[in-house]
Amino acid sequence: MKFGIGQAVPRTEDARLLTGSGRYTDDVSLPGQSHAAFVRSPHAFAAIGAIDTAEALAVPGVLAVYTVADLDAENVGPIPCNSDLKQRDGSPYVRTPRPALARGFVRHVGDPVAMVVAETLDAARDAAELVMVDYDDRPSVTGTAEALEPGRPLVWDEAPNNLCFDWETGDEAAVEAALSKAARVVELEIVNNRVVASPMEGRACLAGVEADTGRLSIHVTSQGVHSLQKQFAELLNEPKSRIRVLTTDVGGGFGMKLFNYPEYVACLFAARRLGRAVKWAAERTEGFVSDDHGRDHVSKARLALDADGRFLGLRVDTVANLGAYLSNYGPFIPTDAGSAMLVGSYRTPAVHVRVKGVFTHTQPVDAYRGAGRPEAAYLLERLIDHAGRVTGLGPAEIRRRNFIPGSAMPYATPMGQVYDTGEFAQNLEDGLILADMAGLPARKAEARARGKRRGAGLSTYIEACSGGGPEQATVQVGGDGKVVLLIGTQTNGQGHETAYKQILADRLGVPPEDVEVVQGDTDRISFGAGTGGSRSVPVGGSALAESAAKVVKTAIPVAADLLETAEVDIEFAEGRFTVAGTDRSVSLKEVAAKAAAAGGGIAFSEQARWTPPASTFPNGCHIAEVEVDPDTGHVEVVRYSVVDDFGTVVNPMLVIGQVHGGIAQGLGQALQERVVFDPDSGQLLTGSFMDYQLPRAEDMPPIEVKLNCVPSTTNLLGMKGAGEAGAIGAPPAIVNALVDALSEYGVEHIDMPATPLAIWTAIQGAPSRAAAE
Template identity: 85%
Template sequence: MMKFGIGQPVPRTEDARLLTGGGRYTDDVSLPGQTFAAFVRSPYAHAVIRGIDSADAAGQPGVLGVFTVDDLETEGIGPIPCNAALKQRDGSSYVSPPRPALAKGRVRHVGDPVAVVVAETPEAARDAAELVMVDYDDLPSVTGTVEALEAGRPLVWDEAPNNLCFDWEQGEEAAVEAALSKAARVVELQIVNNRVVANPMEGRACVADVEAETGRLVIYVTSQGVHGLRSQFAKLFKLPEKALRVVTTDVGGGFGMKLFNYPEYVVCLFAARRLKRPVKWAAERTEGFLSDDHGRDHVSRARLALDADGRFLGLRVDTVANLGAYLSNYGPFIPTDAGSAMLVGSYITPAVYVRVKGVFTNTQPVDAYRGAGRPEAAYLLERLIDHAGRETGLGPAEIRRRNFIPVSAMPYATPMGQTYDTGDFRQNLEDGLALADLAGLPARKAEAKARGRLRGAGLATYIEACSGGGAEQATVQVNGDGRIVLMIGTQTNGQGHETAYKQILADRLGVPPEDIEVVQGDTDRVSWGAGTGGSRSVPVGGSALAEGAARVVSKASEVAADLLETAAVDVEFKDGLFSVVGTDRSVTFKEVAAKAAADGGIAFSEVARWTPPASTFPNGCHVAEVEVDPDTGVVEVVGYSVVDDFGTVVNPLLVIGQVHGGVAQGIGQALQERVVFDPESGQLLTGSFMDYQLPRALDIPPIQVKLNCVPSTTNALGMKGAGEAGAIGAPPAVINALVDALSEYGITHIDMPATPQAVWQAIQEHSLRQAAE
């Protein structure tokens, strides 16, 4: 199966279906007798609910019910829990206030759901929702990340003084302070990681129902994993998990945001059970801006201690992380355990200490967004090191060379508790510089200068921890005709899982892709799984299915031995043939399957659950080149080169596509995307694509990608993961390039997003300083 196996650039097998309208997304699901939900959302960032009058709405034609939190509580449905396990510096638990599916007593951000209307048509539901009269008593609000901690600011929750959810630390503070005190030089930088909205092509949606035959609750929902949601729903509705079925069909992008449980899903399940009819809800784009979990939103102060030769002695990072008004499923985990351990980066740093304060604000909840804490860590570290390279005169490349962890040190135990198994960081850098032709940059700068433009190049290395989330399970079922059904607990969100899994099975069993069916996203068909996130699907899920395939071969060898009239130990399997060692006697995989399933049913069915012994560590180097118009502040990314180490690559086309998409998101955050709230009213000012600028095709340059793959030692296939790498490396590379372009103005830092206005203002401030001098 060399044509289809591991390492081959096979076109995605799912694309023909998806590109010809054969996809089935959650909004495509329609059930007999279906009704429609419309949510009444708060227009205030912070207010007391004095009363809700739903009489006019309930009396409208087609309206079947108007429900509030009182209705949910009457049926024993409590708040949506936060699942993050976290202890504060003093060992105490963090503040975890309740998150009711519909607001109780007070609303805490614009868009907070207050009530739901269910009607026969979506138009009737929306019209009636506008007639629900809510008596609000407006309260002062706070939206700023750092401002939330200031004395006298409005409290989002009374039980969280100064809006502090947690005060957390990791590392050795005393060792870092000692390093800072003895350092030849200390470099310091304050860094903002701007809040963004995921904005997948497919918005959130669900269709909830009650099975007439069994009374089971069923929900079709756009998600990143059905089993975790089923567990949450079961607890909320006080039901055994077998009393629920959760189904996810095709998904048009997730980026972390679709991993979580949301109020709308709980409410639609409740309404379906109450009305005994299916209830459908699909978010419009602005509704998504108001109700989807957001990402990032950190403000950090970082200090790096260096010796006289520019080698790192210690790093201290103090971060304030905005969690929003409610704690999403994993909100506190993202700025703490998920990201802070990666502040070592690819470098030898003897001592690291990080302290994170999580704060409540009157904004949408914040949780994982592509990379989930690792992009935040990499951006901070790579901006700080670039700054240090300029401050010391060593330059961005040399300061990294001096501090890289060498290949000879692998496996390398970091001071933050990780053990890197493999990686050649120096080679990635050198190849990245060559791929981007950094040697030719001075000539390109001069040519740009002659045109009245500023040109600059920036680099960033990265390393991230992937394959978390625990075990994954795969069932490899071989039918009597030799066709294979793979049932696996991950959930594709558009990454190409179907193709990758088929390639692994083709490699292991010698079966062509057209004879393989991949089943995901149905708790009835897939008994267990941990879902998709953290680039775990192919490294962890692929390892599970590879083990399942090996068990199939072992069982099938016994059947082949009978057919070949020999002992099983004398049978070898290769390229779909079972052969007697040293002879030309063989039988095909299909012949063995037919023998094992004499009745034409299932020949073999093997379940394998694989638990990664440690994380994997994808790493690489990004080099961006930008051009700036100093008269307007417009920044154009004119060149982009990437060198990545993803370990074993199942399909180069898939991973390069993932890199391209991640880089596009990273460029968007670096130069364009930002969630803005009015500081006085708390209103979301960037609640549509008229106000929130996503990157477009014209904003993305051609991207060169080179793979320097060193296999991982922590899984049998040697894979490391590729899904988040582009979004991790791009923001620091682009901002480093912009700072290089603006260096002649004495500009040493600019925060994301570096919009034309921000760049133009920075240039004008420099000009004013020069004039004053």
């Protein structure tokens, strides 16, 4: 069909969004709403003494000033951490409370201490500046590796040496045996730099009280309303039915909007206390100090190889920064989410991973696009690239020798995953052709003649996707033939509306203009697991396909009655019910009209909940080509080639857009983005876009994408997921390209972000600088 599965059609939501007709959380207003502003800590670590609110309360229009004592008086609970992680010895990890407003101590710059509610935003902000807090400033620790050092300040007394957990997985004895018998052991220490998600739309919420029912409601920027509803109900001691959560359009999430945050809980509390709506929206600098951050690992890796360069075993030791508080999924990201993918696309007989999660006086760290898989892929692909260089096999050949062959599928990895499909070697060979690697020596020579250094780097990746439990979809067909889809995922700008319409067009023959997609409302949608882990269209789309099949099944008796034939003689295709072997048919719209007339309303309403039997495994190959100016350290990504296996693709245009966006984020982390704290004061030094560099259009290279898709056997539609792939493959490909460009200087590794200063410094200190020049 022209709008069915597999068609590269433009997004149907774009006309609305691009002409200013979108409805984001800050666009929503409620009658009589008030405004909130938060008093935030200027210190990384301090004891809270007296809080004087008298001057703030005297500001005209101020309705209230709240501290944690007010929340405690109504038994408002702390924001939970949802991880069930067990330490190496089987004991639970150190759980620490995260109150909506700081209790006793502030533990990072930006920690909310008090909340001002006023008639206007200006009054709230003015009053917030007048709240006087008596702080007893303490020494802090912000560095990831440093947090475990003896004598460092403790974030929590309950966590000696700032250790939240000491976790492991894999076969330590087998890895030690592999290391002892290896012909060669390659080692590398790798930093995965901390980043800020920086979505176009900052976080916001509008909490209110329904006049007719007295229920609480909250409009909030989110990646799924149902998990938030459950948490809000538990924290506020309310039945779930007494809290309605709504999410309208969302301007980017990237994982950061999955979580519950202090501001949301505080605004709900204030709305209930005041009996009126309370609105809050973060300014950009406020987001820098209050949004959850991503990444922030320091790892040491050892790879054992035999004499032919084949992998025998891998050992990884990681210190993962969790921040001052445990976010909803914080401990899960560096452990189960990422470590299982350290096998990558390779036959590695034995793997052992040990992760120490540490508290620091920084913002909490949680899932950021890819959620553990980019961290794993970066470590593995840098290590393998390094091994290819030191063994003399080269980046491509060492991978060829170690790929899991397609003939081995399904393949059980030593980390407990079962890869169902994949042609990893073919991805590499296609990528080398797409990137014209045969012509690279000539391009290197041409660049050198201009005083530049050119290099190319490749990475392969595989990730586990489409988890997060079941998803539910309800398909309602009205008497006019128009369809309403109610689904528990939440678009954050990915194009869900278009993809779902394409699946409906494929399964019901319904044109896109006759479909309304409803997401983000706990009243209208009874269940949903939300968006994250590239699960929305693979899992939600599968539930949708099952619901559509139920609609057809329910409609067949009505169609048979209209066509005056037996039900067994009815066939359905492209929106029409046909008597088999004849040209007699009726449309779904005609059948719906008859059913609605008999039923007095909606013609058909069918619901399905689909649970993925296992993960899906998107995979691919990225090749980046860079040019470096050795005099300034400036680097330009001049060419970028990608071969991706996403299984069945609903819309190639959407998929390629997701790949481009992911590469932009990966490029940002590789070359530009880094959260920096002052090591002495704990102050955030990169608290605005003046100091924190995001990639711009001019930084992006031309990108060629080839789809080499093998359908998944664990997904109803054969899909694998595409949302995170670009951010996984890009950082190692770009850094590998930089190392290639700088190899003549003797540079073997450079940490992200490879800024001009970092590159220039590496060249100046390189052992072969004179020879290279």
